[in-house]
Each structure stands twice: as structure tokens, then as C-alpha cells.
Amino acid sequence: MKKLFWAATVAALVAGCGSSVKLDDVPVEDKSGATVSTGSGAGGAGGATANSGVTAVDLGKAGQDSGGPAGANVVYFDYDSYVVKPEFQAVVENQARYLRTDVKRKAMLEGHTDERGGREYNLALGQRRAEAVGRALVLLGVAGNQVEAVSFGKEKPAAMGLDEAAMAKNRRVEVKYR
Numbered sequence: 001m002k003k004l005f006w007a008a009t010v011a012a013l014v015a016g017c018g019s020s021v022k023l024d025d026v027p028v029e030d031k032s033g034a035t036v037s038t039g040s041g042a043g044g045a046g047g048a049t050a051n052s053g054v055t056a057v058d059l060g061k062a063g064q065d066s067g068g069p070a071g072a073n074v075v076y077f078d079y080d081s082y083v084v085k086p087e088f089q090a091v092v093e094n095q096a097r098y099l100r101t102d103v104k105r106k107a108m109l110e111g112h113t114d115e116r117g118g119r120e121y122n123l124a125l126g127q128r129r130a131e132a133v134g135r136a137l138v139l140l141g142v143a144g145n146q147v148e149a150v151s152f153g154k155e156k157p158a159a160m161g162l163d164e165a166a167m168a169k170n171r172r173v174e175v176k177y178r
Contacts, residue, residue, distance in 0.1 A: 069098035073175040075133055076168065079114070082128040084136050092133060095175050096140035103143055109133050110174045111151040112158070114167035119153060126151030133173045 073095065075088040084092060099105050111126030130149035138144050159166040 068175065068177045069094050075129075075173045075175075077129055077171045077173075079116075079167075079171065080125070082125060082132045084132055089136075092136045093140060096137050096142050099137065099142045099146050100140075103146065105146060106178050107137075107147050108176045108178060109147055109149045110156075110176060111149065111153075112156060112170055112172050112174070113154050114170040115154045115157070115162075116167070117154075122153035123151050126153045129171075129173050133175070 071094050072091045075084060075091055077083070078085065095107065099107060109130040111128070111130030113122040113126050113129075117125070127149060130151060134144075134147045134149045137147055154170070157166075157170045158172065159169040161167075
């Protein structure tokens with residue numbers, strides 16, 4: 001009887017920790033078998049040494065975009081969607097061409113949302129948008145280790161305002177190079 005009680009308690013706890021956010025549908029099919037890096041790296045305590053593999057950061061240039069192809073570097077999305085629209089396929093193809101020319105180039109895909117929705121949902125949606133662009137780049141021949149997807153949710157709006165035009169500018173993925 002005690003085992004049944006504990007099993008029911010554990011089941012109730014696990015069910016209570018679930019999320020109702022449904023973001024499992026994949027809008028891009030990856031037939032190459034490649035994966036997109038999400039930026040999980042190893043960390044550790046202590047100082048960096050010459051053999052640690054840690055790259056020094058020049059704080060004078062921190063946060064600056066280090067180049068990229070000529071043309072647009074932003075992909076916009078519909079409300080509550082992470083499907084790359086056909087009108088932005090040329091932007092993705094241009095970024096893929098640029099990345100394929102040098103495998104040492106790295107792109108940061110920064111996902112953003114408008115201000116509607118909760119913080120957790122918007123962070124997840126921004127991440128899915130960045131990953132969708134990353135999958136599209138991989139399908140176009142970019143190595144998975146060249147792209148990193150990160151979400152800012154609604155924290156860094158491109159346009160202020162509550163009208164649809166301002167919110168549409170905030171539903172985006174920016175491609176930045178480092």
C-alpha cells in the first residue's frame with residue numbers, strides 16, 4: 001500500500017512539473033543528419049591557462065558585429081510562429097553562401113519576439129526561431145558547428161510601440177558574426 005501511495009505521489013509531482021507550451025513541431029526537415037549547436041559548452045572553475053583552449057576576449061570590441069555578407073541579415077516571422085517564410089529564403093541563402101566560403105566563420109543566430117506572451121514562452125519561441133534559421137542554414141550546406149542559436153525573447157526590441165508594425169519588427173532572427 002505504501003508503494004502505491006509513493007508511486008501516486010511521484011506521478012503527481014512529475015505531472016505538475018510539465019509545461020503546456022507546445023513547440024515540438026519542426027517546420028524544417030533535416031535530411032542531412034547534421035545538427036545545429038545550441039551553444040552548450042564546458043565551464044569550469046579556476047583561471048585560464050595557455051593550454052586551456054580559452055580564447056581571450058577583446059573588451060574593446062565586445063558586442064560588435066565582425067562583418068558578414070552584404071545585404072540583409074534579419075529574418076522576420078509571423079505572430080506566434082517559427083516557420084521561415086519564403087520571402088526570407090534569399091536572406092538565408094545569402095548567409096549560407098557567406099558561411100560556406102570559410103568554415104572558420106561563426107554566426108550567432110539571435111531569436112527575438114514581440115512583447116505579447118509570458119517571459120518563458122517568448123524565450124522558448126525566440127530559441128525555436130533561431131534554431132529554425134540554423135536548420136535552414138545547415139540544409140544549405142553550412143556546418144552545424146558554425147552556427148549558434150540564442151534567444152533574447154522580448155528583452156531586446158528593435159522597435160518600441162504597441163502597434164502591429166512595431167511588433168512585426170520585433171519578431172525576428174538577427175544573424176551576427178564573430
